[in-house]
Amino acid sequence: MSLGLDLLLAALMLGLAGWTVLGRDMFAAIAAFIAYGLLLGIVWVRVGALDVALTEAAVGGGVTGGLLIAAWARLRATAMVERKAGAGLAVLAALASLGVAVLLAAVVLHLPQPAPTLVPEAMANLAPTGLGNPVSATLMAWRALDTLLEKLVLLLALLGIWSVAPDAAWGARPAASVDRDGALTFLAQFLPPVGVVVGIYTVWTSADAPGGAFQGGTILAAMWLLAVRAGLADLPRVASRWLRLALVAGPAVFLAVGLAGFVLAGHFLAYPEAVAKPLIVLIEAPMILSIGVSLALMVAGPPVPKGDA
Template identity: 50%
Template sequence: MTFVLDAVLCALILGVAAATIAGHGVFRAIVFFIVYGLLVAVGWVRLGAVDVALAEAAIGAGLTGVLFLAAYGRLGREGAGGDAPAPAHLPAAMAGLGVTCALGWAWSALPLPDRPGPQLAEALPMSGVENPVTAVLLNFRAWDTLLESVVLLAALTGLWMLTRDAAWGGRIGLPQHVRPDGVMAGFGRVLPPLGLLVGVYLVYIGADRPGGAFQGGTVLAAVGLVAALAGAVRPPRIGATRWRAALVAGPLVFLLAGLAGAALGAGFLTLPPQIAGAALFAIEVALAASIAVTLAFLVLGPPEETITR
């Protein structure tokens, strides 16, 4: 019975993936991409990788989908929404085919790792957390995660560089028009408290069970976006100092913890067991805040309204 479920799931994933890249229409492709992300998340749950499933559902399907939809809406407003002719897709198709071939080669040629690896079970008590995924992400392979958080910051910097001079200093994103007693305004008041609870819980529980800064941060970003779209909160101005501080808090705390490791003689970004628990908690909280603010700002986009000086 479970074999039938898995076989149907695999067929659905492959079918939806094919529907995403084949056929015409950008909007159609985006919708299929979101469905694909959700199905892949179910696949990760079937494999027992709940952390990855949470990240895939929140970031892969949810946030990336919203970014695509926002970009699609912008293309429409700029009058550039038409589909490119087929030859224009050829380089992307070739690149995609190349990546697929390389992954296929890696899958067949590389040795299968022991799972979960005896060294990990030995090292886990020294990591400062109970959840092995969090231990790997924030401690054993801290470099990767630190650079990921910096990449997010760089993406937002790149986006903000696209701001027109006349709009610089304005509130980020498009001005929202919401009827004060409408459906969206009500939704924007009901959902955020619950989402806030779920987001904070995911960040907090990440030390022991599936969850963590990326998953929780994405939920918190979504809470902010719903509140902003419903007009319950106004997005901040692009230059606001405290929001810039929130953007860099995660990488900064991460770097400070890394330096503390170096100062204690363990080496840069190597956390000795006596401070690992506290350091990881601080990193997780700061990282979640930065991820939430960065992702929400990425979706809202640069300020669009010309401000009068």
């Protein structure tokens, strides 16, 4: 029964992947890609990686899908959607993808049996972190540097998006396409209070159960964009001081706690055992704000000159 389900999932994934790559219509390819991300979430559930499944559904399906649709809408205005890549480029891309697939398959097939694992060590050292979820402990304690760099990459990506704005638009607001429809207004009034609670809960519960700042931040970003779309909230000017503060608050607090680790525990990003859990909560709280704001502004796109907003 479960083998049948896994085979069905694998076949669906391959079909959707093929549709994404071979589809003639760019919008259909994006829709297939979003479905692919959601299905990949189910695959992660099947292998027992619930934290990854949540991230995949939220970021791989949700945010990336939003980014792609926003990009498609922008390209459509310039008729770039019609332009197809040349045959040479297509062959090159196919060869590169094939190379990656073959390498991955080779690595997976040559894993030693049983596969090397750090799980017993992780479970044995879980108590000092004050967390119950080994995935969160890995992200926030043992490999905190990776997590810190991940958040910085998010800021760099947003700067990259802003940097394509024309000079005249610098400091202004991103374009918001507003749809003042009754049903949408209702949804945008009703859903955000629920979504904000669920988003914050997703971060809070990650101490002991699957969840995390990225997943929670994505939900907050979605609620904000929903309110913007319904015309109930405004996007901030990119020069706004409050916005800049919200963006750097997460990484700044993370960095400050990391530097304090030199004094308190002898290493960068080390936490004294007695206050490990409170310190992790202190890092996560501004982090969810920064992630939510960065993701929402990435989907909103670069600022536009005042008249066009």
